[in-house]
Amino acid sequence: MAKLFEPIEIRGVTLRNRIVMSPMCMYSCPEQDGKVQDWHLVHYPSRAVGGAGLLIVEATAVQPEGRISNQDLGIWEDGHVEGLKHLTSLIRQHGAAAGIQLAHAGRKSETDGDIFAPSAIAFSDRYKTPKEMTEEDIRKTVSAFRDAAVRAKEAGFDVIELHGAHGYLLNEFLSPLSNRRTDSYGGSAENRYRIVRETIDAVREVWDGPLFVRISASDYTDGGMTPEDYVQMAAWMKEQGVDLIDVSSGAVVPARISPYPGYQVPFSETVRNGSDVMTGAVGLIEEPAHAEEIVQNGRADLVLLGRELLRDPYWPRRAAKELGAEIQAPVQYERGWN
8 A cells, every 4th residue: 555545643643644735824814803714614625525634724823913914814812713613623524634833923924013023133125124022022922822722622623733934933033044132042052942842832731632843944044044953953842742843944034945846855854864753744745656755765754735735636536546545535426536
């Protein structure tokens, strides 16, 4: 049997295969209230019908000022839970596990009002200059991640992923390119990791399910973070109870990147082998044989697809046919699935 279609159990949650829908922002909350819209109720369950093992819902803001845009999904108040609960119910009805990415955009927020970051450095000329966070601001943000995890549990999610990648707040603290602090949250790797450590601990107080962290394994800039730097941090995450590192890269500072199919897979391999932790690979993975090679050769435990699952919600079915695996059809499709 193709390894891509072997079930995998993570902290008591069984995924029917190793195919994961990567979190991708939908910018679909036009009332700026962060609540689930009809779009979400169609978009995500359709990928569950298509056969993915896990769907990770887009970056969902733990604080209103932590949204990437005014149209982002939110989980900063109890009023968000009802819509999210409806969404997880629809996803799980069709055999997929439901995950949510808890996020704070930091200096890359384009919302109205003040934005916050480890240091008062704008991402680029077209972004606002953020306010440097005080220690009280940091404590409130860590508490917001904890409260969001409580709401995620109430909403019925199976997996929580913390967004520590792509130049958003947690990533900004981790990288010396964006963190110029001189207090206990800046300087050494241990200090730059401190807010991540506190956030993981706070979430683990209230969440006993699978916990992932997405990282940007390379800053593609001299003086920035490298995959080897993240080997140590991934080991710390594992010690704290993180189950899987979702290995992406880039976007903490403007940088030139030359992507190609699987360009981030070596980063996953480095972190997985160096930290003895499960990883997910992402990045222009388009062909079933490529996805199978990644898991078959131990380069990652899960394969996360973004654009391919936007183009084709039934990519898992195509992959099963090409790899000679069986995939359960929805009962409504049984006659026409093959």
